[in-house]
Amino acid sequence: MPAIAAAFGAPLRHGKRLLRSAVDLVMPPVCPGCRTLLGSPAGLCFTCWQKVRFLERPWCERLGTPLSLDLGPGVLSAEAIANPPRYARARSAVVYDGLVPDLVQAFKYSDRLDLAPMFAAWMLRVAGELLDETDLILPVPLHWTRLARRRFNQAGVLAGLVGRRAGRSVRHDILLRVKRTRQQVGLGRTDRSDNLRGAFLVPQRKRGAIAGKAVLLIDDVLTTGATLDAAVGVLLRAGARTVNVLTLARVIDPG
Numbered sequence: 001m002p003a004i005a006a007a008f009g010a011p012l013r014h015g016k017r018l019l020r021s022a023v024d025l026v027m028p029p030v031c032p033g034c035r036t037l038l039g040s041p042a043g044l045c046f047t048c049w050q051k052v053r054f055l056e057r058p059w060c061e062r063l064g065t066p067l068s069l070d071l072g073p074g075v076l077s078a079e080a081i082a083n084p085p086r087y088a089r090a091r092s093a094v095v096y097d098g099l100v101p102d103l104v105q106a107f108k109y110s111d112r113l114d115l116a117p118m119f120a121a122w123m124l125r126v127a128g129e130l131l132d133e134t135d136l137i138l139p140v141p142l143h144w145t146r147l148a149r150r151r152f153n154q155a156g157v158l159a160g161l162v163g164r165r166a167g168r169s170v171r172h173d174i175l176l177r178v179k180r181t182r183q184q185v186g187l188g189r190t191d192r193s194d195n196l197r198g199a200f201l202v203p204q205r206k207r208g209a210i211a212g213k214a215v216l217l218i219d220d221v222l223t224t225g226a227t228l229d230a231a232v233g234v235l236l237r238a239g240a241r242t243v244n245v246l247t248l249a250r251v252i253d254p255g
Contacts, residue, residue, distance in 0.1 A: 032106065032115055033099050043118060044099075051099040055092055055126060055250075063225075064091045064126075065252060085225055086232040087217070088242045091130055092250035093122035096221055100249050104220060108154045119248050120161035127162065127216075130244045135213040137163045137170045140231055141177040141200075158248060159218040168216070174206045175217075175231060196230040202238035211239035222250035 029038045033048030044052070058070035060077035062084065067077065094100050106112040107119070139155035147153055156172055163170035179199040202210065215235055219228060222245070232243045 032103060032112065032118075048099055053095040053098060053100075054122070055094060062089060064089065064250070086229050086236060086243070087245045089130065090222060090225070090228070090245040090247070090250075091126045092222055092247045093119075093126050094249050096223075096249040096251045104249060108150070108220065111151075113152070113157065116157050116161055120158055120165065123158065123162055123218075123246055123248055124165060127166070127246050130216055130246055131166045131168060133214050133242075134166075134168050134216040134244070136174075136210060137168050137216045137218060138175050138210075138235070139170075139172060140217060140219040140227065141172075141175055143177045143180040145180055155219045158220065162218060162246070171209065174202055174209055175235065176201045176203065196226060200231045200234040202234055207238045210235060212241050215240045215243045217243055217245050219245070219247045220249065222247040224251075 030036060031038055031043075031045040031048055033044055033051070036045045036047075038045060043049075055064065055066060058067040058075070059065055060067060060080050061074050062076050062080035065077055065079070067075065096104070103112075103115060103119075107115045137159050139153060139159035141155070142150065142153045153172075159170050159172075162168075177199055178201045181195050181199050217228065217231060217235070222228060228245050228247075232245070235243050
């Protein structure tokens with residue numbers, strides 16, 4: 001079998017390169033932000049790249065939100081102290097402003113699945129410390145009615161790519177969304193919690209799969225954290241040892 005794989009592997013790789021070159025001639029790669037022609041199919045042009053704010057240290061150890069001063073490792077923000085979340089740590093790749101909302105909306109609602117590899121690469125930049133202790137990756141699920149309308153779960157796509165590149169197991173059948181909730185936009189903290197009560201479920205027969213495990217929960221955007229907090233609570237009650245959160249983007253309060 002190794003000899004067969006070696007014999008056919010090189011021609012197959014060469015064939016893929018030829019096919020990719022042919023596709024690029026017919027449909028040259030363009031920047032997803034401004035449609036400028038690019039030299040490679042995955043990425044942004046320099047102008048659009050400057051419109052993305054990548055999150056870097058120093059950040060709050062718990063929330064992953066940026067801090068104005070580097071006070072050393074393990075520092076918590078005032079928000080993390082006043083309103084600690086159920087998850088252990090959250091990390092996000094970029095700030096949800098500038099060009100990012102347009103890219104995320106195109107990904108979710110215009111079937112721009114070609115953006116997913118770039119997004120996953122961004123997420124992996126900040127995920128190292130979380131992945132080191134991860135046993136299992138789970139995406140935040142959609143209710144079946146929304147999944148039927150949208151045809152794919154954006155969190156599931158990102159989770160699959162992150163897991164594959166990081167060599168971690170991904171499960172899509174453990175955390176379920178069993179209640180179709182209202183949109184969270186415009187709701188206060190209490191109303192958001194009420195809206196999400198009973199929204200998530202880990203079936204009894206699946207609990208053994210996460211018992212005592214360190215789980216990494218993946219979503220596209222972290223806004224107030226209410227959705228993630230509700231999902232994390234369900235996972236912890238189902239037996240997960242700890243739950244960390246990884247998102248593509250997060251909303252940062254200008255204040």
